Amino acid sequence: MAINSGGCLCGALRFEVTEAPLWVTACFCRFCQRATGSSGMVEPIFIIQAYRITQGRPARYVHVSAGSGREVYMHFCPTCATKTHLTFERWPDRLGVYAGAFDDPGWFDFTPENSKFIFLDEAPRGAMVPAGFTCFHQHAATLDGTPMTPFVPEGHWLAQRRI
Numbered sequence: 001m002a003i004n005s006g007g008c009l010c011g012a013l014r015f016e017v018t019e020a021p022l023w024v025t026a027c028f029c030r031f032c033q034r035a036t037g038s039s040g041m042v043e044p045i046f047i048i049q050a051y052r053i054t055q056g057r058p059a060r061y062v063h064v065s066a067g068s069g070r071e072v073y074m075h076f077c078p079t080c081a082t083k084t085h086l087t088f089e090r091w092p093d094r095l096g097v098y099a100g101a102f103d104d105p106g107w108f109d110f111t112p113e114n115s116k117f118i119f120l121d122e123a124p125r126g127a128m129v130p131a132g133f134t135c136f137h138q139h140a141a142t143l144d145g146t147p148m149t150p151f152v153p154e155g156h157w158l159a160q161r162r163i
């Protein structure tokens with residue numbers, strides 16, 4: 001498949017991926033809200049070997065997850081502060097891209113077959129899930145890896161209440 005590239009606002013930091021995402025997670029948790037300044041994050045997950053920096057050098061912020069106590073590494077441009085990707089102490093073989101940093105943020109499939117919405121319990125008012133997508137109230141699995149039970153809302157889902 002074609003190489004898909006992306007970069008930061010100022011252009012100093014450039015990256016590319018050489019494979020399609022393993023899956024896509026759309027997350028409404030408070031971490032993702034703060035990290036994006038928005039209602040949540042669309043995060044295509046890749047095997048780490050599929051990603052490489054082609055220009056510039058990202059800075060890194062280490063965040064300790066309140067849920068797991070493990071470290072999450074947020075990579076960003078030190079000049080313009082655009083966040084480009086996330087890596088994880090818990091999953092060293094995976095990498096998440098801030099989807100909006102791609103030159104074409106719509107290049108990858110984002111369908112009920114390859115995607116899920118998580119942390120609906122923390123979604124801010126106005127957050128939406130299109131009909132047909134698998135959802136979770138919080139994580140899709142517990143800390144020990146036990147899968148949580150998913151649900152598919154009837155029709156489109158709209159967050160109406162405050163957390």
Ligand SMILES: [Zn+2]
Nearest residue numbers: 008010077080
């Ligand atoms: Zn930049």
Ligand SMILES: [Zn+2]
Nearest residue numbers: 027028029032
């Ligand atoms: Zn999140």
